[in-house]
Amino acid sequence: xxxxxxxxxxxxxxxxxxxxxxxxxxxxxxxxxxxxxxxxxxxxxxxxxxxxxxxxxxxxxxxxxxxxxxxxxxxxxxxxxxxxxxxxxxxxxxxxxxxxxxxxxxxxxxxxxxxxxxxxxxxxxxxxxxxxxxxxxxxxxxxxxxxxxxxxxxxxxxxxxxxxxxxxxxxxxxxxxxxxxxxxxxxxxxxxxxxxxxxxxxxxxxxxxxxxxxxxxxxxxxxxxxxxxxxxxxxxxxxxxxxxxxxxxxxxxxxxxxxxxxxxxxxxxxxxxxxxxxxxxxxxxxxxxxxxxxxxxxxxxxxxxxxxxxxxxxxxxxxxxxxxxxxxxxxxxxxxxxxxxxxxxxxxxxxxxxxxxxxxxxxxxxxxxxxxxxxxxxxxxxxxxxxxxxxxxxxxxxxxxxxxxxxxxxxxx
Numbered sequence: 001x002x003x004x005x006x007x008x009x010x011x012x013x014x015x016x017x018x019x020x021x022x023x024x025x026x027x028x029x030x031x032x033x034x035x036x037x038x039x040x041x042x043x044x045x046x047x048x049x050x051x052x053x054x055x056x057x058x059x060x061x062x063x064x065x066x067x068x069x070x071x072x073x074x075x076x077x078x079x080x081x082x083x084x085x086x087x088x089x090x091x092x093x094x095x096x097x098x099x100x101x102x103x104x105x106x107x108x109x110x111x112x113x114x115x116x117x118x119x120x121x122x123x124x125x126x127x128x129x130x131x132x133x134x135x136x137x138x139x140x141x142x143x144x145x146x147x148x149x150x151x152x153x154x155x156x157x158x159x160x161x162x163x164x165x166x167x168x169x170x171x172x173x174x175x176x177x178x179x180x181x182x183x184x185x186x187x188x189x190x191x192x193x194x195x196x197x198x199x200x201x202x203x204x205x206x207x208x209x210x211x212x213x214x215x216x217x218x219x220x221x222x223x224x225x226x227x228x229x230x231x232x233x234x235x236x237x238x239x240x241x242x243x244x245x246x247x248x249x250x251x252x253x254x255x256x257x258x259x260x261x262x263x264x265x266x267x268x269x270x271x272x273x274x275x276x277x278x279x280x281x282x283x284x285x286x287x288x289x290x291x292x293x294x295x296x297x298x299x300x301x302x303x304x305x306x307x308x309x310x311x312x313x314x315x316x317x318x319x320x321x322x323x324x325x326x327x328x329x330x331x332x333x334x335x336x337x338x339x340x341x342x343x344x345x346x347x348x349x350x351x352x353x354x355x356x357x358x359x360x361x362x363x364x365x366x367x368x369x370x371x372x373x374x375x376x377x378x379x380x381x382x383x384x385x386x387x388x389x390x391x392x393x394x395x396x397x398x399x400x401x402x403x404x405x406x407x408x409x410x411x412x413x
Contacts, residue, residue, distance in 0.1 A: 041066075044076065051079045054190055055158030056086040067107065074114040078121060081107035085124070089152040094134060101131045123248065144173035144180070151183060160187045171203070178207045182214050189217065194225035205238075210394075212249040215239035219252045229260055237405040241398060244379055245387055253410060262412040266380035267363035269338070272299075273306035296355040301344040308337040328385035331393060334377045342368035367408075375404035 047062035063080040070076065084104035088097040105128045108121055138148040151166030164187035171180035185200030198221050204214035219235030222228040236252035243249045257264045312333040317324075320332065342365045348354045357365070367373045378390055379401065394401060 044073075047076075048079065050158070051083065053158050054155060054160065056083045056156040057090065058158065059083055060087055071110070072114060074111040074116040077107045077111035077114070078116055078118075081105070081111065081121075082124070085128075086156040089149070089156055092135070097135070098131075101128060104128065105131075119247065119251065138179055139170070139174040139177050141174040141177075144170045144177060147173060148177075148180060148183075155183075155187070160191055163187050164191075176207060178204050178211065178214075181207060182217070185214070185217060185221075189221055189225070192225060194221045197221045197225070209238075210242050210391075212239040212243040212246055215242055216249065216252040219256070223252075223256060223259065229256075232256060233410055234402075234406065237402050237410065240379070240405055241394065241401045244390065244401075245382065253405070257410065262410060264409055267367065267376065267408055269360050269363050269367075269376070269380075271302055271305045271338075271341075273302045296353065297358040298345045298348055298354045298361045299358055301341045301348065301361065304340040304344050305337045308340045309333060312336070328388070329383055331374060331377055331386050331389035334381065334386060335374045338364055338373050338377070339368055342373075370403075370407075372400055372404045372408070375400045376408075379404060379409070 043062060044066055047059050047066060050056075050059035050062070059079070060083045063076060063083055066073065066076045067080050081104040084100050084107065088100045091097050091100065105125065108125055108128070112121060112125070137145055139145045147166045147170035151163045151170065154160075154163035154166060164184050167180045167184035167187065171177055171184065174180065181200050181204035185197045185204065188194075188197035188200060198218055201214045201218035201221065204211075205218070209215075215235050216239040219232040219239065222235060223232035233253070233256055236256050239249045239252055253264065256262070312330070313327055317327050317330065317333065321330070341361065345354065345357065345361050345365055349357070364373075367376050374393060374397070377386060378393060382390075
């Protein structure tokens with residue numbers, strides 16, 4: 001699957017985002033790869049058990065001693081880093097929080113240097129690079145905000161029931177607080193109360209369906225806890241629809257594919273027609289001569305891809321987007337260019353000019369006939385220009401985006 005490059009963070013400061021990574025640890029079983037494990041060590045096993053039980057405050061001093069005794073253990077260093085992050089939630093002094101975050105970054109960097117290349121660790125380091133140690137404000141409602149912090153303090157001590165009660169109270173005080181529902185669900189997830197976890201993740205989704213986390217966590221509860229293959233696949237697809245350019249949104253579906261031995265893939269469509277960047281209101285179209293060697297497989301239709309894009313760059317974009325002063329590669333341009341190819345191929349087939357259709361052109365025609373070319377472009381061929389059109393398209397076509405992910409990307413066909 002292609003790496004998405006257009007993610008943005010909204011609504012949470014870096015400290016809260018770091019805390020989300022700790023929640024994510026419980027949803028990433030099997031996702032981390034480390035160097036060969038050292039010989040069994042009772043203290044190490046105890047520290048790891050406390051960490052897995054979300055008793056981060058209790059685990060921290062043990063992990064510190066283990067890291068001091070063996071500074072080349074990437075698994076210990078990873079857990080030490082995340083434990084330091086969570087313990088910032090129990091510290092009121094901003095300077096002290098900054099020191100803890102700095103120590104966390106040092107531990108995680110060292111773990112990475114020793115071969116830990118997990119996406120979770122990479123994402124945490126990216127977030128820590130922006131951390132300022134400020135205290136997260138979850139809600140403008142003072143009582144709700146305090147309840148959230150009480151929940152965090154209980155969580156890092158492994159007091160999951162108390163944490164869940166605090167998050168639930170926060171949601172009653174501020175009924176629009178997404179994190180309250182999300183975090184409450186995560187406490188029940190850690191308690192293996194799968195149905196209750198799903199109920200709270202559903203509340204979070206209802207509050208904001210365009211954030212990926214609750215969809216993905218709900219999928220985890222269905223897959224990891226209840227073995228519901230199809231239901232979990234649909235939730236993971238919803239996570240991608242919510243935030244397709246956020247790398248973490250794809251994690252759930254990727255793990256689903258690994259678990260059920262399903263190869264995820266986009267239909268292969270690589271236009272052999274090249275279009276140069278617009279310069280002086282001119283655009284150069286190039287086409288691979290090899291694509292024209294066979295005139296009976298539909299390949300000549302690719303010429304229309306370049307011609308359509310050139311018309312958008314030199315004339316049509318300005319008419320269709322009068323409020324944008326500078327040309328960009330848009331969803332409508334790319335979709336229309338591919339659709340023009342499909343229409344011509346189908347005409348060639350009707351006229352009996354195609355004996356055996358080129359596989360890539362067959363994919364274009366299938367997507368066109370299914371009404372899913374735009375979904376394909378947004379999810380498989382996005383660039384910065386095309387990605388700008390995503391939110392507008394999703395508002396009216398969420399079902400098509402889901403269909404594309406279910407019928408093509410994760411169908412195993």
